[in-house]
Structure formats: structure tokens, C-alpha cells
Amino acid sequence: MTAPDTGLPVESVVPRLRSALAEGPAVLVAPPGSGKTTVAPLRIVDEPWTEGRSVLVLEPRRVATRAAARRMADLLGERVGGTVGYTTRDDRRVSGSTRIEIITEGVLTRRLQRDPALDGVAAVVFDELHERNLQTDLGLALALDARAVLRPDLRILAMSATIDAERVAALIGVDAPAPVVEADAGIHPVDVRYVPPRGRIRMEDHAAAVVRRALDEEPGDVLVFLPGMGEILRVRDRLGGVHAGVHVLHGSLPADAQDAALTPSSSRKVVLSTDIAESSLTVEGIRVVVDAGLARTPRMDPRTGMTRLHTGAASKASADQRAGRAGRIEPGVAYRLWSKMEQAGRRPHREPEIAQVDLAGLLLEIAAWGTPVDGLAWLDPPPARALGDATDLLERLGALEDGALTDSGRAMVGLPVHPRLARMLADAGEHRMLATRIAALVEGRDVLRGHPDEVPVDVALRVRILEGQARHPATDRRSLDRARREADDLARRIGARGGVDADAAGRVLALAYPDRLAVRRGSPGRFQLRTGTRAWIPPADPLAVEEFVVAADLDGKRTNARIRLAGGIDATAVAERFAHEVDESTDLVWEGDRLVERTERRLGGLVLSTHDRRPDPGAGATDALVDRVASLGSESLPWSAAARSLVARLRHVYERMGEPWPDVDALLDDPGAWLAPHLAGATGWDDVQRLDLQRIVRGLLPYPEAADFDAIAPTHVTVPSGRRVRVDYDAPEPAISVRVQEMFGSRRTPTVAGVPVVLRLLSPADRPVQITSDLAGFWEGTWEDVRRDMAGRYPKHDWPDDPASATPS
Numbered sequence: 001m002t003a004p005d006t007g008l009p010v011e012s013v014v015p016r017l018r019s020a021l022a023e024g025p026a027v028l029v030a031p032p033g034s035g036k037t038t039v040a041p042l043r044i045v046d047e048p049w050t051e052g053r054s055v056l057v058l059e060p061r062r063v064a065t066r067a068a069a070r071r072m073a074d075l076l077g078e079r080v081g082g083t084v085g086y087t088t089r090d091d092r093r094v095s096g097s098t099r100i101e102i103i104t105e106g107v108l109t110r111r112l113q114r115d116p117a118l119d120g121v122a123a124v125v126f127d128e129l130h131e132r133n134l135q136t137d138l139g140l141a142l143a144l145d146a147r148a149v150l151r152p153d154l155r156i157l158a159m160s161a162t163i164d165a166e167r168v169a170a171l172i173g174v175d176a177p178a179p180v181v182e183a184d185a186g187i188h189p190v191d192v193r194y195v196p197p198r199g200r201i202r203m204e205d206h207a208a209a210v211v212r213r214a215l216d217e218e219p220g221d222v223l224v225f226l227p228g229m230g231e232i233l234r235v236r237d238r239l240g241g242v243h244a245g246v247h248v249l250h251g252s253l254p255a256d257a258q259d260a261a262l263t264p265s266s267s268r269k270v271v272l273s274t275d276i277a278e279s280s281l282t283v284e285g286i287r288v289v290v291d292a293g294l295a296r297t298p299r300m301d302p303r304t305g306m307t308r309l310h311t312g313a314a315s316k317a318s319a320d321q322r323a324g325r326a327g328r329i330e331p332g333v334a335y336r337l338w339s340k341m342e343q344a345g346r347r348p349h350r351e352p353e354i355a356q357v358d359l360a361g362l363l364l365e366i367a368a369w370g371t372p373v374d375g376l377a378w379l380d381p382p383p384a385r386a387l388g389d390a391t392d393l394l395e396r397l398g399a400l401e402d403g404a405l406t407d408s409g410r411a412m413v414g415l416p417v418h419p420r421l422a423r424m425l426a427d428a429g430e431h432r433m434l435a436t437r438i439a440a441l442v443e444g445r446d447v448l449r450g451h452p453d454e455v456p457v458d459v460a461l462r463v464r465i466l467e468g469q470a471r472h473p474a475t476d477r478r479s480l481d482r483a484r485r486e487a488d489d490l491a492r493r494i495g496a497r498g499g500v501d502a503d504a505a506g507r508v509l510a511l512a513y514p515d516r517l518a519v520r521r522g523s524p525g526r527f528q529l530r531t532g533t534r535a536w537i538p539p540a541d542p543l544a545v546e547e548f549v550v551a552a553d554l555d556g557k558r559t560n561a562r563i564r565l566a567g568g569i570d571a572t573a574v575a576e577r578f579a580h581e582v583d584e585s586t587d588l589v590w591e592g593d594r595l596v597e598r599t600e601r602r603l604g605g606l607v608l609s610t611h612d613r614r615p616d617p618g619a620g621a622t623d624a625l626v627d628r629v630a631s632l633g634s635e636s637l638p639w640s641a642a643a644r645s646l647v648a649r650l651r652h653v654y655e656r657m658g659e660p661w662p663d664v665d666a667l668l669d670d671p672g673a674w675l676a677p678h679l680a681g682a683t684g685w686d687d688v689q690r691l692d693l694q695r696i697v698r699g700l701l702p703y704p705e706a707a708d709f710d711a712i713a714p715t716h717v718t719v720p721s722g723r724r725v726r727v728d729y730d731a732p733e734p735a736i737s738v739r740v741q742e743m744f745g746s747r748r749t750p751t752v753a754g755v756p757v758v759l760r761l762l763s764p765a766d767r768p769v770q771i772t773s774d775l776a777g778f779w780e781g782t783w784e785d786v787r788r789d790m791a792g793r794y795p796k797h798d799w800p801d802d803p804a805s806a807t808p809s
Contacts, residue, residue, distance in 0.1 A: 003042045003075035008035025010183045014043045017157075020179040021123070022049060025156040025172045027165050030183035032279045032321055033328040036159050037064075037127050038071045041100045044123065049155065053122035056111075057102045060133050061276050062088040063251050063258050068127075069093070069102045070259075089416055090489060105135030110414055112142045113368055116150055123155035128279050130163040130317075132352035132379070134298070138362055141376040142369055144172065161279050162317050162349070171377055188327035190289075196339040203292060203337070204231055208238035210290050210335050211270060215242060218333050220287025222270045223277060225322050227294040227311050232272045239270065249273035249283070275314070278321050282328070289326040289334040291319060293342075297350065298357045315350045316343065352380050359383075359390040360419045367394075367405045368413040396514055397423045415493070417443060424512040425494055431508045432496040437463050438508055440487035442552050442565070445479040448472060452564060457543045459552060459567045460505040467500050506567030509550040510577050516551040517574065518563070519606055527563065532605025535561040548574050571608075578603050588615055588624045593685045595624055617681045625679050625688055626672045634668040643694040648729035649713040650697065656753050657712075660702040667700065674700060712753045720746040720808040733758050733773070740769055740786075741798065744806040747776040764794045779804045 005011055010030050020026035021044055030036040037057075045055050059065040069086035076083055085094030086102040094101055103111070112118065124143050126136060140158075147154045158168050158178075169177040195213075197206040207224065214222050222244070226232050229250050239246050247261035249271055261271045264284040275295050277283050295318060299310040314322075319336065326332025336343070354362075359382055366373055373382060394400040397419060399409030412422035421439040428435035441447065441462050448455045448462065455474055464470035466483055490496075510517060518527035518535055525537045525544035535551065537544045546568040553565035575582070586599045597615040601608040615621045629636060639647075647664055654661040667674045678696055682688060701709055713734075716724040721742035728735045735758035736750070749756040749772075756773040763769050769786050772778045783803060791799040800806040 002046075003039075003072075006035055006039055006075065008033075008039055010035040010039045013181050013183045014039070016179075016181045018044060018047055020181055021047065021155050021157065023179075024174055025158075025178040027169045027172070027178055027180045028157060028159045028183070029161070029163070029165050029180060030159070031161050031187060032324055033187065033282050034183050036183065037068050038075065040157070040159065041125055042072055042075065044157070045099050049153070050122035053120050054099050054101055055123045055125060056108065056118075056121055057100060057125040057127060058105060058108050058136065058139060059102055060105060060128050060131050060136060061251055062091075062104055063249070063276050064128075065102045065104050066091075066258070067262055067282075072100060072102075105133060105139055106416060108139040109135060109142065109365060112139070112146060113365070113413065116142075116146045116369075118143075118146060118151060118154060121154070123157060125157045125159060127159045128161070129158045129168065130160040130349075131279070132350065132354070134353040134357055134359075134362060137352065137354050137379060138365060140172075141378055142365075144377045145369070145371050145375075161321060167379065171379055187324050188329070188331045190323050190327040190331070191333045192323055192336060193333065194336050194338065194340050194343070196337065196342070203294075204234040204238060206337055207231075207235050207290060207292050210337060211235070211239060212242060214288045214290055214333070214335055215244060215268075215270070218288050220330075220332070221265075221268060221283075221285045222288040222290060223283050223286040223325055224270060224272045224290040224292075225275060225278070225294075225314075226272060226292050227296050228274060228309075231292070231294075232274070235272055242270065244268040244270050246270045246272065249277060251276060275318065275322075277325065278318060283325070286325055286328065287330060287332045289322055289332070291322045291334060291336050293319060293336060293338045295350075298353050313338075313342075313346055315348060316346050317349045319343070319346070354378070354380055354382055357386075358418070359386045360393045363387060363390040363394060364399060364405075364409065364413055364419050364422075367400060367403075367409065393515075394419060397512075399423065415490075417490070420512040424508060425490065427511055428508050430498075431501065431504050432494060433491060433498050434463065434500045434502070434504060435508050435511075436487045436490040436494070436496050437466050437483075437500060438505060438512075438567075439490055440483045441466065442512070444483050444486060445476070446565070447476055447480045447483055448474045449476045449479075450474040452562070453538055455564075457537050457541050457563055457566050458505075459509060459565055460502040463500060463502040463505055467502070469502070506548075506550050506569030507573045507577065509552055509567040510569060510573075513550050513552055514578070514581075515604075516554070517569075517578070517603065517606060518549050518551055518566075519608065520545075520547055520549075528606060529561070530604040530606040533559065533561065535563050537563045537566070543568055547571060574603075574608065582608065588620055590624075590628065595621065595628075595684050615683050617683055621683050622676055622679045625682055625685070626676050628685070629671040629675060629688065634671065637693060638689045638691060639693055643697060645715060645729065646694055646697050649709075649715070650701070652729050652734060653709070653713050653753055656755060660705060662700050662702070664697070664700070714752065717750040717752070717757065719743060719750070722808075727752060727757060731758065735760055737762060739764065739766070740790075740803075741809045743775060744798075744800065744803045744808040746808070747779065747804045749773055749775045763790060764797050776804070 017026060017028060017040060028036055028040060041055050041057050059068060065086050065088055069080045069084050072084040073080045081093040081095050082097055084100045085098040087094060087107050088104045089106055126140055129136060143156060156172050158172055165180045169180050172178050195210055211222060211224055226235060232248055232250060236246055236248060245265060245267055247269055249258060249261040262283055271283050293314050294311055295314040296309040296311050323334035326334050373387060398406055399412055399419060408423060408426060411426035412419055415422040415425055417439050421442060424435045425439060438459060441459060447465060461470060465472055465475055515530055517530045520526065521528045525539040527535045527549065529535050535554065543549060543566060548569045549566040550569055551563045551566045555562040555564060581603055583602050586597060589596060589598050595615060596612040599611045650664045654663055678691060716726050717736060718724050719738050719742050723742060725736045725738050734752045737760040740761040758771060758773050759775060760768055761770040770778055787799045
């Protein structure tokens, strides 16, 4: 089973590679196109240490998996499925004689979970490790743990074109860093030409124009790097009439279409590809590269709560690898659709997925594995915050409890979807077939295309379109076909059968998005999420009038999020689904000036129902009323003029005489100390407003001193004219206002609590003529000046020379 010498650069380092693996793990660094993917496994599979066991080769993409298996089988003169086979998520070509099995990342994780010892496997080869996919990092961590605990003889070979070889060697080494074997490039020089767009032009138009230019300027086949299938198809449409065959290379295409793009052709061809042709596989015959400089990378998407692909600028390392594809057979040319200045600002390498994506799936796998996260070996450890978020989500989904996997969590492990959707698939019961449809619709591109305000929100409508039960003019056929394939694949995996009741879509969606339940508040389209934040649906959308919805796609705004995809759910289903999470509380709250006993049923920050009633008398109502008075201040109480006067008199007595008279100001600042007993039966603010505060304040007077209070601080004093005049206690000192003629005949100043009152002596027009607390001194002092002035103004009134002996009037 020896393949002939391929002449590829990696052949020259095979002896060193064999020597390294004879002792343990190794790292192989070789550029794209050097043959590491196809040659290395063939050269190590028959080494003595394999003992007839198989070699697993991990590839990051299904296209590369099939292509590598076919190339190796060709070198051996066999068909795929013999000595060399492959296994992907949806395809398997192996037999009892298979010794080299190329697998995708998820397949390795599943195999390790089922058989941690990897019986019958001599080595695991991690190809294209520099891409740093999340599943690759997880697979490597689990394989290293399995080697440490169960399989010390398991060989691990890490292969890459561009990676920090020393870091990898230190990670996979046993007692010392693993040996690093490097192969020379063997790549011809590539002339890099920068052709940025001029003016405002769509990327697809610019890419098609540069492809036409390349076909005119340079010989050979052309490989075009574009970010995704949509861009590929649009560029293909713009290349009509070129004198070359135009092929598409994408992971979603059938195998024969992929083969046509990869196989050498007698006529000139243009291959439109995503970054799968960057390093994972080789497109034969390429001499020219046209690079749009874009890549789709996984990122945590707050809209869906899952990882989604994000389109952004490719790294410098990616651009160099893409350009290198033009120099495999002879000197080539690479056209870059951006400027040299933009190139200088690009990041050097792509960031590892583990630092950018949602980690719920990774944490679920680790929980099933049984070793703590910090007990595994990582090139880059998972960020603590992302792990915390993943833990919270898995607990909310019921997959984890106190860090341990639940029965639901075990059922979720291994399903090829995000844990949210895995929970839905595992626990949908009689609606499992419906769950497969919803999962495919949520994970893929929306089957309805158009302006967001014109596309219906309802996921149930999409289910009906998927099932052929409804039509819509905005349906995207390609997305719909893909969703049907994904849904059928999921149904096959979980053994779902039967019909689909689209009306239950919201109920099923709530299994995946328990945190996205929303209740309508007010007018149609206005909702409140369970988290307490607001969300909205266009008022004209049919879903806008639903009482409850479950949102699967939000636009990411924190204060008023736009709901883009949701399912309606009725109150009965909400009560059933969330019964164990609903909290009921009864509190006294204020609605304006109305005290109410409010009973609320809550789901997190979401109020499901509210019932208000007037509270019963009791300590709770009393405390609420006292607290209200304390917050508003004593001025909020119903003070009559007599009550206010009583407080002022009491304040004066306390300031002059002290205890046992009470400090009325301190009492007013502490209503709980004096007001609470009088509110024992009160249940509302109206009861407070009916209080007799004069009676209550008089009740604060000490016994037996209270009997003398009116004499000590009388409300009125009698002046020489015989009239009773009210005493003003709100002044700094007690005061009376009286016409000066009424004080004739007396030299004595009236007193209150032994203190002379302040006399505000008035003219016949009730204007002040003197303010004094020494009447005798006034008569003997400034009265003569006042008398002359007043006599001139008011000649009809009496202004005697000796007022102390005159008759009052």
C-alpha cells in the first residue's frame, strides 16, 4: 500500500517526520500546495508504531475532506472507501479495509465522546490547525486529554501552513515540546497587483471586471476568492460571455459540482470560491488569483443569541495564502481588490474562533466529556466571560444543573445545531417534526427576502411555506431549498415523523428561547421582553396583536429592540411552559395618591398579570402610609389653622422651657413616632387626609403639665382696650399686632410663658409705627416723634402727650 513519490515538497521531510512520530507527537509546517494533507498520512500509516491501526485526519471543511480522500485514493490506484475513506456529517465512505479516514471536526468530537480511548486508532492528524476553528480547538483538547488518561501511545500530528509552531509543539508535547518538521515552500514567485475600485461600485461588479481583465492580460486558469455563495452567484451572472468555463466552489454544492471545479480541464476555466480554496484544498491548474479580500468568520450574534457568520476584511496571512495559490505550477499573478494602504491596516492573522463566538456548544460538549474546562489543554483558553454566558444559557435551557449535565443536556449532546435548537429538538415531544423545520429556518438564511418592514415576522408562516402549505412573493427559492434539506436531515437524525402543526411554532420556539418571551404592552406591536427591556414589531404585522410572542431574532438594540423573527404563543401555553419559573408576589404600591395591594405574576423581568385592590387594615398599610408621609414631609398632612397654631405654641414652649414639653420639630420629622397609632385602621391616603391633627398634637402634651399649657402659651392676650388679640407664634418671638391707641393707659408689656411679646404697634390705617417688646420705654422714648408725625397724618385721632395715663380706644 505504498503510493508513488509525488514529487511534492513535503516528500523531502518524510524521513524526519517518521523519526519524530516514532517517539511521540510532532508538528509539520508546510505551505499550501506542498502536499502535507495528502502525502503525510500515506507515509506514516504503515509505520511500526501504528500496529495495523488506522490514522484519522481532521479537515475543517467537508469539501476538503472529500477532495483529500479522493486524491489519496488516486495515488494508491484505489477507489475512495478502500484504504482511504472519509466521514462527514452527512456522508460516509469507509469499509473494513480503511486505514486512513479523513473526517470533519464535528465527527472527531462525536467519536471521542462515544469512544474516548479511540480504539483501533494509532494517530490523529490535525490539518490546517492555523485556521483555529472552535471545533478543531475542542477536538485537540479532548484528544490530548484522552492521551493523558487513556492512550499514552496515541500519536498526535499537528499540520499547518502558518502557525506559531513553538506554541503548538509545547502544547502537544508530553514531557518536552514536540519536534517541529518544516518543509520548504516550493512556491514560484507571484506578482501581486493592487486594483482598488474607483468611485462607488459594487464589489461584485468590480470583481467581475478584474476577472475579465485578468483573462485578457494573463494566461492560465483563474481562482477568484469571494466571501459567500450570494456573492459567487452574482459574480457568475456578471461573467456571461467570457471565453472560459465558469465553475463554482462552495461547501453547499453537490459533490459532482465540487469535483468539476477541482479537476484539471483541457479548456481554460474560472473558479469562483470561498476561502475553502485558501488552504484546505488545492484547485489544479491555477496561475491567476483574484482576491476580493473578504472572509466570513463566525461571531457571536446578539440578534439570535447564537454564532453567525460575519463578513469582514481577510487578514494579511489569508491574503498571502490566497496569493500563493497562483504560484504552484509556475510564476503567477494575484489581483487584490483593495489598496496597498488598506493592506497595511489589516490584522496580521485571523483571530481564533474561541475568542469570538458563543461557547454554549463547546461547554455542553465539555460537560459531557467530564473534565473541567480548566483541566483541558488549550492553545487559547476560553474567555471567562464567554464561559459565564454559556453557563447561564445552558442552565436556562435546562442542560446544566449545578455544573452537571441533566437528562435534557445529554439528549442535546451530539445534535449538529446550537444548544438552543438542540433543546428544542430534544424536548419538542409530539412536535419534533415541527422542531426540525424551525431549527432549519432559524439557523439558515431567511427564506423571505426584502425590506425588513415588509417581511412578515411570523415563523409559523415560514413553516407553512417550507411545507408547501402557503406561498409568499418574497420567498427566496435557494434559501428555501436549503432549509428543506437541513430540516429533512435533522428529522432523519432524531427519528422525527408525522405531520407539522405550524400553529404550535411559538410554543416549540419557547424551548429554544425561554429568555426571549415577550408580552404585548399597550398598542399593537409594542412588547416587553422577559429581561424587562422593550421590543417592537411593525404595527401592521399580523403578529403585532398577539398577547405573547417568542423572539428568535432581535436587531441587537438594548433599549427598544426590533423583533425580526418570532412565533406567537397563547397564555395557556405560557403558563404550561414556564409554570416552574413564574413567581407570584403581593406588595403595597402607590398609584398616584392611591395605595393599592398589587399581586403580580412575573417571569423574570416580564409581568404576566397584575391585580390591584385596596389593602386591608394592618401593619403593612400603616407602615406604607407613614413612609409616604415621611417621604413627602409633614406639610402633606391636613393641617388646619388651629392645628398649625398649636404646633407653633408647643414649639415656643419647648424652646423656652425644655422638657417635659416635647420637641415638636423632631416629632414632625419622624411620623412613625407619633402618627402611626392614629393610622391603625387606615388603608389609603384619603384616611390620612381625614386626620384631626389638632387633637393628635394636643395628645402629645405631657401629663399633668398639659393642664397649664393654654395658660402658659395662650392663643390670645387682652390689651388695655379690653379686646382679645391673637398671638402670632410663627414669628421668632411671640407677637401681637395692635393699634397704638388700644395700648393707651398701660406701661406693661403683655407676656407669654414669662416672655414679653413683641408689640407690632399700628397706625389708624393699620400700618406699623413701632415694633417693641418694651412698651414703657417706647412711651418715654421715641413716642414724641411718632406722636407729632401721626398727629399730622391723622388729626381726627387722639395723640396724647402722656399715653401711659390716657384712655385706650
